[in-house]
Amino acid sequence: MKRKKITVAVTGLNAIDNPGSGVSVIRSLRESELFECRIVGLAYELLEPGIYMKEIVDCAYQVPYPSAGTEALFQRIEQICEEEKLDVIIPNFDAELYSYIKLERRLDNLGVKVVLPTVQQFEERHKYNLSDFGKRSGILVPESVVCNSIGDFKDCPADKPIVVKGKFYDAFVVTGREQFEYHFSKIATKWGVPVIVQQFVDGAEFNVAGLGDGNGNLLAAVPMSKRFITDKGKAWAGVTVGDRRLVELAELFVKQTNWRGAFELELIKSKDGRFFLIEVNPRIPAWIYLTTAAGQNIPEAVVRMALGENPCAFESYEVGKMFVRYSWDMIVEQDEFAKFSMEGRT
Amino acid sequence: MKIRIKSDIALSKTGFVFNPQTGESFSLNPMGSEIFCLLRDGFSTEEVVKIITDRFDVSAHSFSTDLDDFVAMLRRYELTDEA
Amino acid sequence: MIKPINATMPGKSGTDAYISPMLDIDGVSVHSLAERFGTPLFVVSEKQLRRNIRMAKRAFSTRLPKVVFAWSYKTNYLDAVCRAFHQEGSWAEVVSGFEYDKALSNGVPGDHIVFNGPSKNREDLEKALKNSSLIHIDNLDELYMLVELAGELQCRPQVAVRVNLNAGTLPVWDRFGFNLENGQALDAVSKIMSFGCMDLRGLHCHIGTFILSSKAYGIAAQKLADFACDIRRLFGVAVEYIDMGGGFASKNTLKASYLVGADICPSMDDYAEEIADAFHKAPFGKGEFPALLLETGRALVDDAGFLIASVLTNKRSAQGGRYTVMDAGVNLLFTSFWYNHKISPAQLYSQHFENTTLYGPLCMNIDVVREQVSLPLLNKGDLLVVHNVGAYNMTQWMQFITLRPNIVMIEENGGTKLIREAEKFDDVTRLERL
Known part of the structure; x- marks a missing residue:
C-alpha cells in the first residue's frame, strides 16, 4: 500500500535519563504503514538529543517556552509554517500542553491539527484535583492535600512516609516534618504552588498508556509493569502485562472523562492487590515505543485522529514484550550545534 | 587601549564564538562580531570608537559605554589575553 | 553584545524574548x-476600562435578570477613573470614610454606595445611615453600634451580612465577616431579625484575591444562595441581592505562576457562567430571584x-x-x-x-x-x-x-x-x- 505523505511536528526531543516522549513517538511514526512522515522536531533547548538524530528528525526548530505565553509560541509556529507544511503537531512536554489546548482553534486555521483533551479534562486530571476525580469516578486514589503554603499541611506524620509533588514535575517520598518542609520549599520554588501532599502507597508500579476518542471510547491501552526504576523514578526497563483490571481502569477513566487523545495512568498495586491511581499524564509517555512493539501504534492512531480519520480500537497487544532503555553517545559536529544555537533551526 | 583577543578563538560568519581552551561557546550580534574582528585585528578601543562612530549614526559617548561593557564581558568570559 | 550559549534541558528556565515594542x-x-x-x-486608557466594564456587564447580564456592578474604590480611586465607571452604571463600593466621601463627591447617590470593610467608625456609619447607603456588617460590634444608631437617628439601617466561607480556595479568607460553616453568619442574621430595627437587604461574600479558578465562585454562589433560602425559610425574609464581591484575576502573572497570566486568567464569561449556574439552580421563591452585586476591581482596571x-x-x-x-x-x-x-x-x-x-x-x-x-x-x-x-x-x-x-x-x-x-x-x- 502506498503510504500517505504528511509532515508531523513533535516536541519533547530530550531523550535523556528523564526523557521526553518525542523520540519514541517519532520511532513509532517511522514504522507506520499508513504514513510516510516528514518529521519536524520542536525543541526548547539547544542540547535536546533529538535535534541531532538525523534518522529521527528531518529538521528541527527552536520554540519559545510556554512561560513566554501562547502568543509567542503561536507566532513561532506561524513562522515555521512558512517553511514547513505542518499537518499535525504532537506536543509531549507537560508544561506546554495547556498552551496547545488554548491554541487548538488558531492552529486549525493554519491547517495544523492537534489531538488534545479539553481544558476541563486537562484541569480535572491535575494532581491537585485527583482526589475529587477519584471520588466521582470510583477509581481508587490516595488521600491528598493541596497546599498553597507549608502551613496548609499541619499534621505531618512523624514516622510514616508521604509523597510531596510539584504541579508539573517532581515527586519526593519524605518522612517527618523537617524533610517535608525542605522538599516543599524546593518544589514550590521550582514549580510554584500548589504543592500536593499525598498518602504514600507502597507497592509495585504499573503504567497504562492509552488513547481515548473523545466520546468515551477507549481506542488503545497497553499496561506495563516497571521492571527497573531510576533514581528519578523513571522506568529504565518494563514489560507489557496481561492483568485485565488495568485495561478496565483505562476504560473506566476514558468513559468517565470522555478523554480525547493519549494519556498515561500511573498506578501502584498495593500489598493487598488493589490498584491506586496516583497520576494521570495527559500525553503520550516516553515508553510509548513499547506499545508499538506490542502491537498498538498509539502515535500513529493519534495522527489518524488528527487527520479526521476514525481509527478503530486495537483489540489486543502482545503480553511479555519488554523494553530496556539505553543511552548512547552521539557525535555532534560543532557546525550543527553552532547553526542551531545561532539560527534556531537545523 | 589595546585589547588582545586570544588567538585561538574562532568566530563564525553567523557570530558563533568557540573557545577551544574551555569548550564554552557564545553568540555575538552583528555589531558585536564587527567589534570583535576590529579588536582581533589589533585596533585599540579608541580606534574602534572612531571607526564605528564614523560609520554609524551613534554618539561617541553612548558607543563608548557599550564598548566598555562589551570589553568587560570579553574579559569576564576569558576571551582576552591580559598583559 | 556577547552572550554565553548555555545549554540545559527543558525545565522552568527563562525564555528568549519574543516581545514586541510598545510604541x-x-x-x-x-x-x-x-x-x-x-x-x-x-x-x-479610558477606552480599555470602558471596554472591560461593558464586556463584564454583558457577560453577567445575559445570564442573570438583575446585575449591579459597584466600583471598588480601593482598587483605583482616581476621580476620573471612578467617574468613568459610574457613567457606565457602576455603583460605588467603599471601605473607609475617606472613600465614602470620594464616592459622594463623585455624585454617587447615597443608596448606590456599598459600605464594606472591617473599620467603619461611628461617624462613618452615621453618614452612611443618613444617606441610606448599604452597610455590609463585618462584626458584632458594628452590628450593635448600628442598633444604637438606629435608635438615636430614628432610621432603619439598610444592611447586608458579610459572610466568609470555604469555596475550596486557599487561603480561606475568614477574617472578614461571619463564618458560614460554623454558624456565625446565621447567628448574626438571627440577631438582626430579633432586633427588628434594620432591613436585611443582602448577603455578601468575597472569597479571596486573584482567584484563578472560576469554579470557586460557583461553590461560593451556591453556598450563599442556599443560605439566602435558609433565611427565607427561617425568618420569612427574602434578601434582595447577593454580593459575590470581587477577586477576579487580571492578566498579570503571579510570581509563583509558571504560565503567563494572560493565558490562564479566566474570562468574565467563565466567572459569569459559574455564578449564574449556581443562582439558577438555587430554590429561590417565585418573584424572589435576587440581584447579583459584583465588586470586581482588578479585572476591570488592571x-x-x-x-x-x-x-x-x-x-x-x-x-x-x-x-x-x-x-x-x-x-x-x-x-x-x-x-x-x-x-x-x-x-x-x-x-x-x-x-x-x-x-x-x-x-x-x-x-x-x-x-x-x-x-x-x-x-x-x-x-x-x-x-x-x-x-x-x-x-x-x-x-x-x-x-x-x-x-x-x-x-x-x-x-x-x-x-x-x-x-x-x-x-x-x-x-x-x-
Missing part, C-alpha cells in the same frame, strides 16, 4: 507622552493602566549579570512585590536580548521591579512600559524618597488629559509643623 498607547506615542508629562508617568519609565543606567553585577535601573520603582509599583509585570521597550530595538535585573531608582535594596526579565540592549533615556498596573498601584503607591508623578488619561476620543498632577515639594511639606 503607543491607544494611538498616542509613548515618547510624546514622556516628553509632555515627564517620567515616570502613569497612563490610564490592563487599562500603564507606567512609562526612563532608563537611568545599565550596570554589571559582580558576577557579570546585567542590571538596568529605571526611574520608577516599588514606591510606585506596589504590585511588583507579587507580580512579574510585563515590560516592553517603547522604541525599536535589535533582536538581541539579555537577562536583566530591573531596578527602580530608590536607594533601597528592596527596590526591584523584576528579578529577571529578558530585555534588549537599552541606553540611558530609553523608555520602558510596564503593563497591567491599573489596579492598586495608583492607590497603594508611596510618597517615599521622591514625589509621586503625573497620571494622564487617554480619552476615548484620543485626547490626553492630566488626571492627577505630580506632587510638588509643598504638597508634602505643608502638613508638617515644627
Whole structure:
C-alpha cells in the first residue's frame, strides 16, 4: 500500500535519563504503514538529543517556552509554517500542553491539527484535583492535600512516609516534618504552588498508556509493569502485562472523562492487590515505543485522529514484550550545534 | 587601549564564538562580531570608537559605554589575553 | 553584545524574548507622552476600562435578570477613573470614610454606595445611615453600634451580612465577616431579625484575591444562595441581592505562576457562567430571584493602566549579570512585590536580548521591579512600559524618597488629559509643623 505523505511536528526531543516522549513517538511514526512522515522536531533547548538524530528528525526548530505565553509560541509556529507544511503537531512536554489546548482553534486555521483533551479534562486530571476525580469516578486514589503554603499541611506524620509533588514535575517520598518542609520549599520554588501532599502507597508500579476518542471510547491501552526504576523514578526497563483490571481502569477513566487523545495512568498495586491511581499524564509517555512493539501504534492512531480519520480500537497487544532503555553517545559536529544555537533551526 | 583577543578563538560568519581552551561557546550580534574582528585585528578601543562612530549614526559617548561593557564581558568570559 | 550559549534541558528556565515594542498607547506615542508629562508617568486608557466594564456587564447580564456592578474604590480611586465607571452604571463600593466621601463627591447617590470593610467608625456609619447607603456588617460590634444608631437617628439601617466561607480556595479568607460553616453568619442574621430595627437587604461574600479558578465562585454562589433560602425559610425574609464581591484575576502573572497570566486568567464569561449556574439552580421563591452585586476591581482596571519609565543606567553585577535601573520603582509599583509585570521597550530595538535585573531608582535594596526579565540592549533615556498596573498601584503607591508623578488619561476620543498632577515639594511639606 502506498503510504500517505504528511509532515508531523513533535516536541519533547530530550531523550535523556528523564526523557521526553518525542523520540519514541517519532520511532513509532517511522514504522507506520499508513504514513510516510516528514518529521519536524520542536525543541526548547539547544542540547535536546533529538535535534541531532538525523534518522529521527528531518529538521528541527527552536520554540519559545510556554512561560513566554501562547502568543509567542503561536507566532513561532506561524513562522515555521512558512517553511514547513505542518499537518499535525504532537506536543509531549507537560508544561506546554495547556498552551496547545488554548491554541487548538488558531492552529486549525493554519491547517495544523492537534489531538488534545479539553481544558476541563486537562484541569480535572491535575494532581491537585485527583482526589475529587477519584471520588466521582470510583477509581481508587490516595488521600491528598493541596497546599498553597507549608502551613496548609499541619499534621505531618512523624514516622510514616508521604509523597510531596510539584504541579508539573517532581515527586519526593519524605518522612517527618523537617524533610517535608525542605522538599516543599524546593518544589514550590521550582514549580510554584500548589504543592500536593499525598498518602504514600507502597507497592509495585504499573503504567497504562492509552488513547481515548473523545466520546468515551477507549481506542488503545497497553499496561506495563516497571521492571527497573531510576533514581528519578523513571522506568529504565518494563514489560507489557496481561492483568485485565488495568485495561478496565483505562476504560473506566476514558468513559468517565470522555478523554480525547493519549494519556498515561500511573498506578501502584498495593500489598493487598488493589490498584491506586496516583497520576494521570495527559500525553503520550516516553515508553510509548513499547506499545508499538506490542502491537498498538498509539502515535500513529493519534495522527489518524488528527487527520479526521476514525481509527478503530486495537483489540489486543502482545503480553511479555519488554523494553530496556539505553543511552548512547552521539557525535555532534560543532557546525550543527553552532547553526542551531545561532539560527534556531537545523 | 589595546585589547588582545586570544588567538585561538574562532568566530563564525553567523557570530558563533568557540573557545577551544574551555569548550564554552557564545553568540555575538552583528555589531558585536564587527567589534570583535576590529579588536582581533589589533585596533585599540579608541580606534574602534572612531571607526564605528564614523560609520554609524551613534554618539561617541553612548558607543563608548557599550564598548566598555562589551570589553568587560570579553574579559569576564576569558576571551582576552591580559598583559 | 556577547552572550554565553548555555545549554540545559527543558525545565522552568527563562525564555528568549519574543516581545514586541510598545510604541503607543491607544494611538498616542509613548515618547510624546514622556516628553509632555515627564517620567515616570502613569497612563490610564479610558477606552480599555470602558471596554472591560461593558464586556463584564454583558457577560453577567445575559445570564442573570438583575446585575449591579459597584466600583471598588480601593482598587483605583482616581476621580476620573471612578467617574468613568459610574457613567457606565457602576455603583460605588467603599471601605473607609475617606472613600465614602470620594464616592459622594463623585455624585454617587447615597443608596448606590456599598459600605464594606472591617473599620467603619461611628461617624462613618452615621453618614452612611443618613444617606441610606448599604452597610455590609463585618462584626458584632458594628452590628450593635448600628442598633444604637438606629435608635438615636430614628432610621432603619439598610444592611447586608458579610459572610466568609470555604469555596475550596486557599487561603480561606475568614477574617472578614461571619463564618458560614460554623454558624456565625446565621447567628448574626438571627440577631438582626430579633432586633427588628434594620432591613436585611443582602448577603455578601468575597472569597479571596486573584482567584484563578472560576469554579470557586460557583461553590461560593451556591453556598450563599442556599443560605439566602435558609433565611427565607427561617425568618420569612427574602434578601434582595447577593454580593459575590470581587477577586477576579487580571492578566498579570503571579510570581509563583509558571504560565503567563494572560493565558490562564479566566474570562468574565467563565466567572459569569459559574455564578449564574449556581443562582439558577438555587430554590429561590417565585418573584424572589435576587440581584447579583459584583465588586470586581482588578479585572476591570488592571490592563487599562500603564507606567512609562526612563532608563537611568545599565550596570554589571559582580558576577557579570546585567542590571538596568529605571526611574520608577516599588514606591510606585506596589504590585511588583507579587507580580512579574510585563515590560516592553517603547522604541525599536535589535533582536538581541539579555537577562536583566530591573531596578527602580530608590536607594533601597528592596527596590526591584523584576528579578529577571529578558530585555534588549537599552541606553540611558530609553523608555520602558510596564503593563497591567491599573489596579492598586495608583492607590497603594508611596510618597517615599521622591514625589509621586503625573497620571494622564487617554480619552476615548484620543485626547490626553492630566488626571492627577505630580506632587510638588509643598504638597508634602505643608502638613508638617515644627
